[in-house]
Amino acid sequence: MKKFTYLLLFNIAIAFSQAGAPASPYYNGFNWTLTGTNLKNALATKITTTHTNFLTYTPGVWNALKQVDLDPTNTANVLLVYGWENGTDGDVTNDRTRDKDNNGGTNGQWNREHIFAQALGNPDLGQDGPGADAHMLRACDVQRNGTRGNKLYAAGSGNSGNVGANWYPGDEWKGDVARIIMYMYLRYGNQCLPTYVAVGTPVASDANMLDLLLQWNAQDPVSQYEDNRNTYLGNASNSYGQGNRNPFIDNPYLATVIWGGPTAQNRWPTVFLSNADFILAEDITVYPNPANDIVNIETNISVDEIDIITINGQVVQQIKSPVLNNNTYSISNLPKGFYFLKVSSGSQTVTKKVMVN
Numbered sequence: 001m002k003k004f005t006y007l008l009l010f011n012i013a014i015a016f017s018q019a020g021a022p023a024s025p026y027y028n029g030f031n032w033t034l035t036g037t038n039l040k041n042a043l044a045t046k047i048t049t050t051h052t053n054f055l056t057y058t059p060g061v062w063n064a065l066k067q068v069d070l071d072p073t074n075t076a077n078v079l080l081v082y083g084w085e086n087g088t089d090g091d092v093t094n095d096r097t098r099d100k101d102n103n104g105g106t107n108g109q110w111n112r113e114h115i116f117a118q119a120l121g122n123p124d125l126g127q128d129g130p131g132a133d134a135h136m137l138r139a140c141d142v143q144r145n146g147t148r149g150n151k152l153y154a155a156g157s158g159n160s161g162n163v164g165a166n167w168y169p170g171d172e173w174k175g176d177v178a179r180i181i182m183y184m185y186l187r188y189g190n191q192c193l194p195t196y197v198a199v200g201t202p203v204a205s206d207a208n209m210l211d212l213l214l215q216w217n218a219q220d221p222v223s224q225y226e227d228n229r230n231t232y233l234g235n236a237s238n239s240y241g242q243g244n245r246n247p248f249i250d251n252p253y254l255a256t257v258i259w260g261g262p263t264a265q266n267r268w269p270t271v272f273l274s275n276a277d278f279i280l281a282e283d284i285t286v287y288p289n290p291a292n293d294i295v296n297i298e299t300n301i302s303v304d305e306i307d308i309i310t311i312n313g314q315v316v317q318q319i320k321s322p323v324l325n326n327n328t329y330s331i332s333n334l335p336k337g338f339y340f341l342k343v344s345s346g347s348q349t350v351t352k353k354v355m356v357n
Contacts (some may be wrong), residue, residue: 021268022250022251022268023231023234023245023250026050026234026245027046027250030042030046035257035258036205036257036258037205037206037258039254039257039258040186040206040258043186043247043254043258044186044187044189046244046247047183047186047187047244047245047246047247048187048244050243050244050245051187051242051243051244052236052242052243052244053236053240053241053242053243054128054129054132054242055132055133055134055240055242056128056132057112057127057128057131057132058127060132060240061112061132061134061137062103062112063239063240064134064137064233064240065078065103065112065134065137065138065139066078066100066101066103067232067238067239067240068134068228068229068232068233068240069100069138069139069225069229070100070228071097071225072224072225072228074097075100076099076100077097077098077099077100078097078098078099078100078110078139079096079097079139079225080095080096080097080098080110080139080140080141080144081113081115081138081139081140081169081173081176082113082140082141082144082148082160082169082170082173083095083096083097083140083141083144083160084096084159084160084170084172092108092141093141093143093144093147094141094144094159095141098110098139098141103139104142105142106142107142107143108142109142110139110140110141110142111139111140111142111145112137112138112139112140113137113138113139113140113145113148114131114136114137115136115137115138115176115177115180115181115184116130116136116180116181116184116192116196116197117148117149117150117151117197118131119150120150120152120196120197121188121191121192121196122190122191122193122196123191125191125192129188130184130187130188130191130192133184133187133242134229134233134240134242135180135183135184135187135229135230135233135242135244135246136180136183136184138176144160147162148160148167151165151166151167152166152167152197152198152199153166153167153168153169153177153181153197153198153199153212154166154167154168154198154199154200154212155168155200155212156168157171158170158171159171160173166199171220172220173220174216174219174220175216175217175219175220175221175222175252176220176223176226177213177216178212178213178214178216178217178220178248178255179217179222179226179246179248179249179252179255180246181194181197181198181213182194182209182213182217182248182255183246183247183248185208185209186247187244193208194208194209194210194213195207195208195210198210198212198213199212200212200213203259203260203261204260205259205260206258206259209259211261213255214255214256214259214260214261214262214264215261215262217248217252217255217264218252218256218261218262218263218264218265219262221252221265222249222252222265222267226249227249230245230246230249230250233245233246250267251265251266251267251268252264252265252266252267253265253266253267253268284297284298284299284343284350284352285297285298285299286298286341286352286353286354289353289354289355290354290355290356290357291334291354291355291356291357292356292357293332293333294330294331294332295330295331295332295334295341295354295356296329296330296331297329297330297331297341297343297352299343303322303343303344303345304320304321304344304345305318305319305320305321305322305342305343305344306318306319306322306329306341306342306343306344307319307340307341307342307344308331308334308339308340308341309339309340309341309342310337310338310339310340311337311338311339311340316334316339317331334356335356336356336357337355337356338353338354338355338356339353339354339355339356340352340353340354341353341354
């Protein structure tokens with residue numbers, strides 16, 4: 001008797017915001033049935049065409065950060081990216097907050113940290129356009145900013161600091177960093193590729209995106225602080241608002257829809273995204289291939305049906321509503337030959353090829 005196994009890894013998003021729907025009127029009329037590269041391109045167009053107010057690096061960005069980087073618990077202070085405490089260890093470079101007016105270039109003050117380091121852009125981001133985009137710039141302790149310098153982001157744990165020749169932003173900040181880099185990639189394209197600013201394995205569907213950033217986006221959900229700055233900057237009527245939003249703050253799950261990877265926080269449970277009724281080719285892994293006996297199908301989405309089809313179009317097996325059994329489903333005892341495995345979820349399907357020797 002044939003044995004069918006199928007590995008289902010689906011993380012349920014538990015944090016909701018924005019009343020469970022895309023921000024209105026910013027996203028009114030947007031086509032949320034898009035996936036993959038089509039969604040990426042549509043969002044890139046959206047955040048580019050709505051970016052109507054371009055800030056000056058000085059004084060515009062300084063003033064903007066005094067508005068958008070305010071500590072939600074004490075609006076006399078700004079939050080300092082990469083920081084984690086306030087004076088208990090005697091090292092002010094580790095501070096998490098600082099007086100919002102104590103800014104400048106002197107030790108003990110805060111200045112403007114380029115999350116996407118200015119010199120790592122190709123070409124250099126400069127001090128206007130991408131180099132003065134407040135979605136990317138964050139308040140940071142002067143010395144800690146200098147310590148990060150132009151180091152690439154890399155995997156780590158705990159508080160921020162050096163990881164070999166690279167830089168870990170800290171557990172509290174890694175999601176912020178990932179979402180900013182994703183925004184910069186969509187907004188400025190080839191000038192701001194994620195591979196320029198971080199190290200990791202490129203994802204299958206897009207050699208410019210790194211698995212590390214998708215992991216950070218999933219592991220560190222959006223904070224109220226991120227929401228506050230995104231809402232302010234998204235309103236061009238505000239003194240230092242740009243008019244555009246960072247969609248990955250609005251819903252980190254958009255990164256999952258575009259690039260796959262670990263399932264990120266889904267903040268819009270009332271729209272189609274919450275049902276995972278989309279499939280990207282990279283969401284489905286078939287192994288080993290070629291296979292001698294057992295073929296495994298692994299995915300991170302809910303599957304309704306698996307069809308095994310010969311090269312002549314004959315359906316030799318049809319598995320409807322596959323049931324989880326010890327976290328694995330597999331296909332065995334298939335005759336030698338070439339097959340198509342069609343995996344269906346909702347109205348979406350992906351077909352994979354497999355050879356059985």
